[in-house]
Amino acid sequence: MGCIENLKYEMILPLGASFKECREYVEKNFTEFWYVDPGYKLFDEYIIGLPPIALGIDGAKIVFPYTKPCHGTYLLGIEDADEAERVRKTARKKK
Amino acid sequence: MTPPPENPVPASALLILGCPEIPVQQALALHIAFQLRKQGTATHAAGNPAVLNLLKVSDPEKRYLPEMSVLEKCIEEIIEKKRDCDLCIVFAHSDAGITYAATMRHLLPAARLVVIIFGKDPEPLAALADFPCEKIVEKAVHNPMQLKRKMNGVFGWAA
Numbered sequence: 001m002g003c004i005e006n007l008k009y010e011m012i013l014p015l016g017a018s019f020k021e022c023r024e025y026v027e028k029n030f031t032e033f034w035y036v037d038p039g040y041k042l043f044d045e046y047i048i049g050l051p052p053i054a055l056g057i058d059g060a061k062i063v064f065p066y067t068k069p070c071h072g073t074y075l076l077g078i079e080d081a082d083e084a085e086r087v088r089k090t091a092r093k094k095k
Numbered sequence: 096m097t098p099p100p101e102n103p104v105p106a107s108a109l110l111i112l113g114c115p116e117i118p119v120q121q122a123l124a125l126h127i128a129f130q131l132r133k134q135g136t137a138t139h140a141a142g143n144p145a146v147l148n149l150l151k152v153s154d155p156e157k158r159y160l161p162e163m164s165v166l167e168k169c170i171e172e173i174i175e176k177k178r179d180c181d182l183c184i185v186f187a188h189s190d191a192g193i194t195y196a197a198t199m200r201h202l203l204p205a206a207r208l209v210v211i212i213f214g215k216d217p218e219p220l221a222a223l224a225d226f227p228c229e230k231i232v233e234k235a236v237h238n239p240m241q242l243k244r245k246m247n248g249v250f251g252w253a254a
Contacts, residue, residue: 018190018223019190019193019194019197020223037201038197038198038201038202039170039174039198039201039202046167046170046171046174048170048194048195048198049194049197049198050193050194050197050198050226051197051201067191067194067195068191069113069114069142069143069166069191069192069195070114070116070143070145070191071191072189072190072191073190073191073194
């Protein structure tokens, strides 16, 4: 998953956040959020996690959990209008 | 001891390894690989480069783990239906480990999933694994013996 690390990202929740904390943060802090399952492709990478995985959208910014084996889960935000639009078309509203 | 009838010998197994900071993991991974090889199960191990290098050093002739790949590649192959298994064993000593186990549950719905939850404080982690799986939970950092005994019992391997 080196690709996402090479993108310009904002760290919303730092290392140490649990996967469930990331989901709760997205649900509480974003008026627009969507759900996907593990294996959903985002920024050309497969996203993993406890289903359902919550993705927040704020304008063109997508907020999503990103797990690394040695570090745990981070909540990252990346600006990409095209990818945000693709999420709106392919993700689901319900858990 | 023969495996319980509800769990016949799997043709293929996948070992998902976490960060190698807890020493028992690598020893137990090789123990599992040895037992699986003995019973005729083809085993693939996936982890980050550090844990794979530790295993390569400990198994230089690839007797126990002939097939290994980095985690991201392995997950990609499963999603793209290029890899499957009958048995998936996930080592988890952190929230990330449970996340990988949950991912495997979703991606491999037909596989027997066994999550080995260990480390300094495994009980809170075990509570996070609220998806269908078998859990082997034991406080273990440097001494693998009790966890090995539990695993042998679950898998029906002789001590």
